[in-house]
Amino acid sequence: MARRASIDxxxxxxLCTAALAYVVMLAPIVAVVWLSFFDSDIIAVPPEGYxxxxxxxxxxxxxxVDGLRLSVVVAVSATAIxxxxxxxxxxxxxxxxxPGRDWLATFFLMPLTVPGVVLGLAIYxxxxxxxxxxxxxxxxxxxxxVLAHVVLTLPWTIRFTSVGLAAIDRNLEDAAMTLGAxxxxxxxxxxxxLMRPSLVAASIFxxxxxxxxxxxxxxxxxxGRTTIPIVLLQRxxxxxxxxxxxxxxxxxxxxxVALLALTRxxxxxxxxxxxx
Amino acid sequence: xxxxxxxxxxxxxAAPTSLVLLLAFVTPMALILRYSANEFVPGELMRDAxxxxxxxxxxxxxxxxxxxVTTLLVSFASAALALLAGLPTAFALRRLSARWRSxxxxxxxxxxxxxTVVRAAGWVAIFGDRGVLxxxxxxxGIVSEPLTFLYTPAALVVAMGSALLxxxxxxIDSVLQSVPQNLEEAAMDLGAPxxxxxxxxxxxLILPGIVxGFVVSFILSMDAYAxxxxxxxxxxxxxxxxxxxxxSELQNWPFASAISVVxxxxxxxxxxxxxxxxxxxxxxxxQA
Numbered sequence: 215m216a217r218r219a220s221i222d223x224x225x226x227x228x229l230c231t232a233a234l235a236y237v238v239m240l241a242p243i244v245a246v247v248w249l250s251f252f253d254s255d256i257i258a259v260p261p262e263g264y265x266x267x268x269x270x271x272x273x274x275x276x277x278x279v280d281g282l283r284l285s286v287v288v289a290v291s292a293t294a295i296x297x298x299x300x301x302x303x304x305x306x307x308x309x310x311x312x313p314g315r316d317w318l319a320t321f322f323l324m325p326l327t328v329p330g331v332v333l334g335l336a337i338y339x340x341x342x343x344x345x346x347x348x349x350x351x352x353x354x355x356x357x358x359x360v361l362a363h364v365v366l367t368l369p370w371t372i373r374f375t376s377v378g379l380a381a382i383d384r385n386l387e388d389a390a391m392t393l394g395a396x397x398x399x400x401x402x403x404x405x406x407x408l409m410r411p412s413l414v415a416a417s418i419f420x421x422x423x424x425x426x427x428x429x430x431x432x433x434x435x436x437x438g439r440t441t442i443p444i445v446l447l448q449r450x451x452x453x454x455x456x457x458x459x460x461x462x463x464x465x466x467x468x469x470x471v472a473l474l475a476l477t478r479x480x481x482x483x484x485x486x487x488x489x490x
Numbered sequence: 491x492x493x494x495x496x497x498x499x500x501x502x503x504a505a506p507t508s509l510v511l512l513l514a515f516v517t518p519m520a521l522i523l524r525y526s527a528n529e530f531v532p533g534e535l536m537r538d539a540x541x542x543x544x545x546x547x548x549x550x551x552x553x554x555x556x557x558x559v560t561t562l563l564v565s566f567a568s569a570a571l572a573l574l575a576g577l578p579t580a581f582a583l584r585r586l587s588a589r590w591r592s593x594x595x596x597x598x599x600x601x602x603x604x605x606t607v608v609r610a611a612g613w614v615a616i617f618g619d620r621g622v623l624x625x626x627x628x629x630x631g632i633v634s635e636p637l638t639f640l641y642t643p644a645a646l647v648v649a650m651g652s653a654l655l656x657x658x659x660x661x662i663d664s665v666l667q668s669v670p671q672n673l674e675e676a677a678m679d680l681g682a683p684x685x686x687x688x689x690x691x692x693x694x695l696i697l698p699g700i701v702x703g704f705v706v707s708f709i710l711s712m713d714a715y716a717x718x719x720x721x722x723x724x725x726x727x728x729x730x731x732x733x734x735x736x737x738s739e740l741q742n743w744p745f746a747s748a749i750s751v752v753x754x755x756x757x758x759x760x761x762x763x764x765x766x767x768x769x770x771x772x773x774x775x776x777q778a
Contacts, residue, residue: 220683220684221678221684224684227578228578228581228582229578229582231575231578231579231582232578232579232581232582232583234575235575235576235578235579235655235659236579236594236597238575238648238651238652238655239597239598239601239652239655239656240597240600240601241612241616241652242608242609242610242611242612242613242615242616242649242652243600243601243604243608243609243612244612245612245613245615245616245622246608246609246611246612246615249615256620257615257618257620257621258620259615259620259621259622259624259625260625299506299507299510300507302503302504302506302507303503303504303506303507303508305500305503305504306500306501306502306503306504306505306507307501307504309500310499310500310501310502310503310504311500311501312501315501318504318508321508321511322507322511324511324515325511325515327709328519328754329712329713329730329750329753329754329757330713330715330730331713331715331730331731331733331734331750332522332713332730332733332750332753332754333515333518333519335522335733335734335737335746335747335750336518336519336521336522336750337514337518338737339518339521339522339525339743339747340514340517340518340521343521361514362514364510364514365510365511365514365515368507368510368511372507422603426603426604426605428605428606428607428715428716429715429716429730432734432738433734433737433738443605443607446605446607446608446611447607447716447719447720450607450610450611450614450720451719451720454611454614454615458611459611459615462607462608462611462612465604465605465607465608466604466608469600469603469604469605470600472603473596473599473600473603477592477596477599481592
């Protein structure tokens with residue numbers, strides 16, 4: 215009897231902690247979305263009323279519109295480059311046979327292990343030196359941002375595409391070759407279509423990683439050339455109002471859409487490889 | 491055969507990526523390491539040198555000593571909080587049906603994909619003087635004057651811990667899935683109290699997941715930028731924001747580089763130490 219009660223007690227405590235954990239994880243996101251509908255110029259709870267005024271202000275804000283444009287351009291460019299380079303690299307390390315292959319695979323994931331600010335600083339100093347040596351400005355250009363974001367997103371595209379590639383049944387490729395297809399034809403018509411889910415997942419994840427990138431861009435943005443996460447950071451620190459919350463809500467919406475797309479393509483359990 | 495020959499050549503497809511990372515990742519990191527030994531001369535960026543002065547300054551000036559200790563303490567506390575809340579959450583997820591499980595895992599992944607600045611903004615709104623928490627406490631009549639949450643270590647640890655929770659839950663969940671539930675029940679049927687069944691049967695099996703979750707959380711909080719900046723402010727300073735300040739306000743590249751090297755080295759040393767020493771506990775728990 216006493217044991218039954220103690221098991222029930224443990225179970226109840228477990229469930230309560232889990233519920234609290236979910237509240238704590240989601241509370242800040244819910245708070246931001248809620249705040250964005252406040253009808254006031256300052257953040258004060260409870261609000262005087264609700265309106266969509268902050269979203270109207272957002273559309274008229276050049277800071278937001280320009281930031282959004284730069285963020286999207288950089289994210290799309292970085293994604294395109296990182297997916298192409300990453301797919302090639304995956305074929306090389308999954309299908310190639312050469313000494314040090316495992317080391318190379320580990321090396322490709324290394325940018326993930328460096329703190330964002332440190333990576334940002336390192337690339338900033340490097341671009342500054344390259345610019346000084348070649349006699350033109352690199353820091354503060356969109357190209358510099360794209361290159362930095364490629365370094366940041368490559369580990370993810372390699373990870374997604376190499377998992378997808380390793381899962382492909384090689385008999386299908388062998389069959390195509392036996393039937394007379396050339397290696398390139400086999401790749402384009404057999405391997406690539408089979409890799410589609412992992413390519414889609416890699417693209418979505420790379421886009422989101424670049425679009426959300428904050429630390430690595432800090433040193434590389436310039437006046438009038440600022441990505442959305444940095445605009446957000448500056449505004450939250452200096453002038454946090456419902457318009458900023460609306461700007462943050464747009465980020466939340468983009469993340470939600472990306473997550474839904476990812477779960478459709480690879481399944482929730484597989485996004486971070488928690489499930490084999 | 492033909493496949494062996496083409497497999498040999500396929501390796502070259504990894505060359506472009508290797509080149510890009512050598513150029514835009516390895517070279518910049520090597521530059522940082524080199525510049526951390528340079529001399530800072532106000533007004534002229536830096537002077538080439540091979541001096542330990544930047545490191546010596548970091549470890550001897552009280553301001554930076556405090557910065558270092560704060561970074562370590564906040565990171566440990568945040569990772570511990572995430573583990574404390576994440577362990578029961580992973581266990582709760584285990585009992586669910588497939589549909590609920592996949593919904594709750596998706597909800598867990600959601601905060602991971604929302605940029606840190608946005609989540610930090612949410613905590614500013616919750617912890618602010620006129621924020622959600624204070625207005626709730628006032629409405630309930632618990633306090634009459636708003637309490638100060640923002641810019642305190644406790645608020646920072648809660649905000650960071652919540653951001654780390656998904657990592658701890660996911661890494662424990664991934665090992666928990668391979669532990670049969672009836673193992674624990676068998677132990678209890680044989681007379682083991684619930685805590686003993688957990689301690690001697692389940693814990694040793696899931697320890698690798700716990701260690702991974704804790705180490706990943708610890709490293710991520712060491713590296714954190716936006717949350718310490720917005721929730722810790724100037725009261726609770728951490729290393730990542732300081733690196734930015736040294737460059738943006740003082741143009742002190744050598745010192746910023748030295749802080750970077752210390753940050754990375756500390757993370758590697760401590761996570762290596764934790765992984766080795768905590769996994770040894772597996773052996774102890776199994777023997778006890």
